[in-house]
Amino acid sequence: MRNIAMVVSYDGGAYQGFQSQPSGLTVQDELEKAIRRLSGQDVRLDGSGRTDAGVHAQGQVINFLSTSPIPVERWAIAMNGWLPHDIVVRSAHEMPEAFSSRKSAIRKTYRYSISTGKHPNVFNRRFRYHHYNPLDVEAMRVGIRHLLGEHDFSSFTSAGSTKKSHVRTVYEVRIERDGPDIHLFITGNGFLYNMVRIVVGTLLWVGEGKWKPDCIGPILAARDRSKAGPRAEAHGLVLWEVRYPEPFQMILDNDPASSLWP
Template sequence: MRNLIMTVSYDGTNYFGFQAQPGGNTIQDRIEKAIWHLTGENITITSSGRTDAGVHARAQIFNFHTASSIPLERWAFALNSRLPPDIRILEARMADPEFHARRWAKRKTYRYTIDNNRTPDVFQRHLQYHHPTPLDVEAMRHALQTLIGEHDFTSFCSVGSTKLSHVRTIFDAVIERHSNTEFAASPGLIHITVTGSGFLQHMVRIIVGTLLQVGEGKRNAADMEAVLKAKDRSRAGPTAMSHGLMLWEVVY
């Protein structure tokens, strides 16, 4: 049996998230079905983590054990020919027999994209959250820095979380502006990039929702520390829309 590790990129717009569900319309379901069509094996893949419905991935990682003798260099092409066009295997490689995509992950990076222009980009609307009014990006940056380090992130976690511990470590968090139009005065895009040891359910989206309130002037940047220490979901902002979020990178 070989343990294969694969990198997959997907547009999550039309799916109920990554993890398999009874309805069947998830990224995992589609990949496992493609593997079955290719090899005849009923395999359960293991991913680096879940992504919610509507969330995308630039480089999600998963692994599985297979008895198939298909050459390593043929796997991506063979699976892609059996997958819908919004899911693509980027590469396949051999892994240590004990490799586990979730347990072995050391850090993950997510990026949330806000289209801050008056008029949304029709071609990127499924990948960017449109916020047409001005945002105080400097205040948002100040608030975000409060979250760097090891903390209990209960305030930034779904109330439905089943995790025994809500302690996670944020290694780095940055906010950058990028112009995406020909008009110099246009606000452009705002990228919020967060790298951590792991993330709780809806954690990044709740952080973004709280930062948006700071950017709108509905909260002070200094309030972020009180929200964090409260360990109370009701103290944080709303959960930002899923389509602006992308799993950017997983490091082992």
């Protein structure tokens, strides 16, 4: 039995999230359908993260077990021939038996993108939350510093969270400007349900001047969802990158692909 891993990018706008569910079309459904058409096998794949409806990915990592003799270097091109245009397999790799795209992950990075200005950009509006009014980016940068380190993020998760513990560690968080666009990058050992979107919604209130930058600390300490800001729209969020322990990461990096993301 072979353990096949793939790095996948997708525009999540048309899907009810990554994970297969009875209520609608998902990215997992389309990937498993393509594998079935290609190999003749029914597989149940696993993903590094369960992105919500409307959320995108540049570097989603999946893995599945297969007895197919298809050479690993042919999987990506062959899969892309069967997949819809909004899902792309960037690379495929044969992994050790112990590798799990979900359980082996040690770091995940998300990017949330905001466009500012009077009019949205028609060419990237599917991947940006458009904010009509100016934002105080420096105030937002001050606010996000409070997120660094290990915290209980109960204030930044929706009521539907099923995790036993809400303690997570944020390793890095930064805001980059690119003309009218603002990109928030946040890297941690894991993320709760809607965590990044609630963080962004809270930072937007900081950027608008409704709340002071130092509000983030007390919100964390409260461990109460009602103390944080609103949940930002899904379409600005991208699962940017997933990292693994060195033996696994070396294999995944062996066939690097340039960013496909606008």
